[in-house]
Amino acid sequence: MTPAPTHYVAVGASAGGLEAIELFFSHMPPENDLGFIVIQHLSPDYKSLMVELLSKKTLMPVRRAEDGMLVLPNHVYLIPPKKNLTIFHGKLLLSEQDHSKGVNLPIDVFLRSLAEDQNEKAVAIILSGTGSDGTRGVRAIKEYGGMVMVQSEESAKFDGMPRAAIATGLADFVLPPDQMPDQLLSFAKHPYITKVERSETLLSDEQGLTRIFAILREKCKVDFTFYKPSTVTRRIERRMTINQTDDIRDYVAFLSNRPGEVVALYRELLIGVTSFFRDQEAFDRLAQIALSEIFKNTESRESRFWVAGCSTGEEAYSLAILARETMEQLGVSRDVKIFATDIDRDAIHFAANGCFPESIAADVSPRLLAKYFYKKEDNFQIARNIREMVVFAQHNLIKDPPFTNIGLISCRNLLIYLQPILQRKVLEFFNFSLNPGGILMLGTSETSGDMTDYFEVLDSKWKLYRSKGRLKPLSDATHLLSVTDTRARNLRGQFASVRRSVRLSEEERVLERLLEAITQAYVPLAITVNAQLEVLHVLGDAGNYFKLPSGKVVNDISKMAARELAVPLATGIQKVFRQRQELRFSNIRLSQESGVRVVDLRIRLLPEKKGQESLVVVFIEEVKKGESLEADTDVQSYDLSKVAEERLRDLEHDLQFTRENLQATIEELETSNEELQATNEELLASNEELQSTNEELQSTNEELFTVNTEYQSKMIELTELNNDVENLLGATRFGLLLLDENLEIRRFSPEVAQVFKLLNSDVGRPITHLSHYLTNGDPIRMVREVQATNQPLEQEVRTQKGRWYLLRAVPYTVGPKSFSGVVLSFTDVTRFKELQLELVEREAILKETTRLAGAGSWRFMLASGEYRWSEEVFRLYGVESGQQPSVEESINFCVPAQRPAITDAFRRACHQGVPYDLVLDIVTANDRRCRVRATGWPVMRDGQVIEVSGAFQELAEA
Numbered sequence: 018m019t020p021a022p023t024h025y026v027a028v029g030a031s032a033g034g035l036e037a038i039e040l041f042f043s044h045m046p047p048e049n050d051l052g053f054i055v056i057q058h059l060s061p062d063y064k065s066l067m068v069e070l071l072s073k074k075t076l077m078p079v080r081r082a083e084d085g086m087l088v089l090p091n092h093v094y095l096i097p098p099k100k101n102l103t104i105f106h107g108k109l110l111l112s113e114q115d116h117s118k119g120v121n122l123p124i125d126v127f128l129r130s131l132a133e134d135q136n137e138k139a140v141a142i143i144l145s146g147t148g149s150d151g152t153r154g155v156r157a158i159k160e161y162g163g164m165v166m167v168q169s170e171e172s173a174k175f176d177g178m179p180r181a182a183i184a185t186g187l188a189d190f191v192l193p194p195d196q197m198p199d200q201l202l203s204f205a206k207h208p209y210i211t212k213v214e215r216s217e218t219l220l221s222d223e224q225g226l227t228r229i230f231a232i233l234r235e236k237c238k239v240d241f242t243f244y245k246p247s248t249v250t251r252r253i254e255r256r257m258t259i260n261q262t263d264d265i266r267d268y269v270a271f272l273s274n275r276p277g278e279v280v281a282l283y284r285e286l287l288i289g290v291t292s293f294f295r296d297q298e299a300f301d302r303l304a305q306i307a308l309s310e311i312f313k314n315t316e317s318r319e320s321r322f323w324v325a326g327c328s329t330g331e332e333a334y335s336l337a338i339l340a341r342e343t344m345e346q347l348g349v350s351r352d353v354k355i356f357a358t359d360i361d362r363d364a365i366h367f368a369a370n371g372c373f374p375e376s377i378a379a380d381v382s383p384r385l386l387a388k389y390f391y392k393k394e395d396n397f398q399i400a401r402n403i404r405e406m407v408v409f410a411q412h413n414l415i416k417d418p419p420f421t422n423i424g425l426i427s428c429r430n431l432l433i434y435l436q437p438i439l440q441r442k443v444l445e446f447f448n449f450s451l452n453p454g455g456i457l458m459l460g461t462s463e464t465s466g467d468m469t470d471y472f473e474v475l476d477s478k479w480k481l482y483r484s485k486g487r488l489k490p491l492s493d494a495t496h497l498l499s500v501t502d503t504r505a506r507n508l509r510g511q512f513a514s515v516r517r518s519v520r521l522s523e524e525e526r527v528l529e530r531l532l533e534a535i536t537q538a539y540v541p542l543a544i545t546v547n548a549q550l551e552v553l554h555v556l557g558d559a560g561n562y563f564k565l566p567s568g569k570v571v572n573d574i575s576k577m578a579a580r581e582l583a584v585p586l587a588t589g590i591q592k593v594f595r596q597r598q599e600l601r602f603s604n605i606r607l608s609q610e611s612g613v614r615v616v617d618l619r620i621r622l623l624p625e626k627k628g629q630e631s632l633v634v635v636f637i638e639e640v641k642k643g644e645s646l647e648a649d650t651d652v653q654s655y656d657l658s659k660v661a662e663e664r665l666r667d668l669e670h671d672l673q674f675t676r677e678n679l680q681a682t683i684e685e686l687e688t689s690n691e692e693l694q695a696t697n698e699e700l701l702a703s704n705e706e707l708q709s710t711n712e713e714l715q716s717t718n719e720e721l722f723t724v725n726t727e728y729q730s731k732m733i734e735l736t737e738l739n740n741d742v743e744n745l746l747g748a749t750r751f752g753l754l755l756l757d758e759n760l761e762i763r764r765f766s767p768e769v770a771q772v773f774k775l776l777n778s779d780v781g782r783p784i785t786h787l788s789h790y791l792t793n794g795d796p797i798r799m800v801r802e803v804q805a806t807n808q809p810l811e812q813e814v815r816t817q818k819g820r821w822y823l824l825r826a827v828p829y830t831v832g833p834k835s836f837s838g839v840v841l842s843f844t845d846v847t848r849f850k851e852l853q854l855e856l857v858e859r860e861a862i863l864k865e866t867t868r869l870a871g872a873g874s875w876r877f878m879l880a881s882g883e884y885r886w887s888e889e890v891f892r893l894y895g896v897e898s899g900q901q902p903s904v905e906e907s908i909n910f911c912v913p914a915q916r917p918a919i920t921d922a923f924r925r926a927c928h929q930g931v932p933y934d935l936v937l938d939i940v941t942a943n944d945r946r947c948r949v950r951a952t953g954w955p956v957m958r959d960g961q962v963i964e965v966s967g968a969f970q971e972l973a974e975a
Contacts, residue, residue, distance in 0.1 A: 031146025033174025128154025330368025
């Protein structure tokens, strides 16, 4: 079975990337067990020379990718021109580039498929290049657990692609190309093979995980305790691998000493993978069955949407664009407000800027790109009318209260990272937030779980649900009134009944249980408030008097209170803080659906010690019919209508003045808007044309730069090659004569002058015009025959001076089965010829001598097992020449008593290099009995026996 690479390394580069690629591979050892796939922006009009150029920088085989080619370890594969490359089950797949959808981004295309195919085995390396190709792919690699390396900006010829990849915050290493191989090999050789065992070890080490969670909560204010264990441990494990740490306790110590690693781990756990119109079909269905219904049936001009876990904002802006397009199709106008929230502050800041890399052109159609974006340097800026529809805020979905009066919630691919207990809590919040009939959109791998009774399925494939409007008591109901600004107050003032901390002492738990027991029967509704009117603690059921207002989440008691309670609460609390005396209001009438309710309000200052915050407690007690208050001079009977009338009169006066000013402003703006709209349409058309032209020019420029770089390298290589050929022709002792297809001289070496009458000025002359010094052979005839048959010929020739040459004539190859000319080579074999003649004479003398002496020789080659006799041995043994016996058959000619001795001697000669000299009695093939002297000696090479030679000499008849 063919071994698979331990990791699949995708190297993406564009303009200026050739030098970085060569530098990377020249430092990469050839034996690394990795498979490399190089993705470049190549010109479709020029032949790429990358295979030839890169083959000179590495000992690994370099191949141009073909459809269905299996990726092997220690191999390099290059993308061919005019193709997009993907991978499936370790095999490369080619497809034609589609420019009809806008800019083609081959690096993003391959990285996405690599991430889906190889998961944690995927490695992305982004090198020099312009634009932002690779940015989306880097996010995909990280989503599936892979590793990302990026070339440092200062070492890149063009820093566009590296800068865009680094800006994602997902790069594990930022290094120059020559330092990447060592780091990559350290990462690949880390014990990732025992991944399952290590994960089990991490899960079993609760103390280590708890300490990591504590460090994260302390530094980043986020508790990951109830996140999916598999996800958390896998990403902790990745950071341990990157930092070359094997033990979780060592990693805890590393975290404690490296604040930067805490941030890196936090980002690893919060990888937000998103894109514009991710799963286009899901957005199409959302527009068809949800947005159209919302905009048609809504009674209010305002529609409120919530995108939970918005990451860097692409999904929120996609929803805004989709809403704008749907309203245009329906011919309606609504004030759409989209609340986009995420726990990651940096992601929120990025989203709020509304500036995205050029690679979004692969996700957004050219029409929408021209309509809702404009070019800003190398990026796309979201249009202002779309930006104003979205409100971004940092928000912890698990701790912070949900928004209210929401018509549509989109929360895609977030619940899959939470344990069931948190999933249910989040879905309860969503049910609370949605209006009856509101729409919930989840990720394709998510469901409503235990909340199926509260949501109706609209589309099971794309996970669209409608709220049934059934209110479910929240498991943490009082949580709605316990929220403070998590960034400023760090969740101070949480209700004890909502968030019981394990740090409470036993006495505090007893007190808590006592308060819960007496609240319903003996104590009226009590609310603790600070000087900023922020609610800190609630005892009792506050549902009849308080609710969260729509819009941005606030914790101001005067804004959460019922309309009739707002004024007395705001003025009364401030008065108590100022005068330090208890204040009471009576007969406050509240209009509710169940009728009119009368309550008494009492505000008093809580006892405080030095250094403690000043607090008041507000008691609200309903007055039952028939009850009457005891006479008390301090009790004020509150007349809401009188105060309200005075306040309304002032507000109406201000409103009338504002309306008049607003009307005048509207008329001016309408006139200006018509002019701006006409101008904007013209600019949109021009912008679309310029944008298309700019993209084409940029793409062409990158391709030409790549081609130019390759040609420059090729020119340098050809110059060096030409110098090498000149030196080779001058330094060798061989005569070389190169002829073109017309048999004209192209080049020759100095030695050829010994055969042909040549001068330097003869280059370009036909060989038929030249004379030679040969006494035998016809080189012109050989040249013509080779030219006609394309088959090489050779012949030994002699000059007039008596020197011998081996003449070879071979076709001049210019391509596979393509020839253009002939090459003649003359090798001086005079010395060999003389030795050959001398050897023939000596062999004749030796043959005659052995015949007269009655002796013959034999040879045995150990490597091949070949055993050969000379002619005299065949005569001695009475065997016909050509019927060569084996070693065993030769030994069997000996008499039985002597066979063990000769067998042992022969074996020792073969294996131990011990020569032997024996006298043996043999019986020949014609039954003649005689005595022979048998000798054998080993032939050694590098201390090993390679051959055993010997001789047989007849002594006398036995």
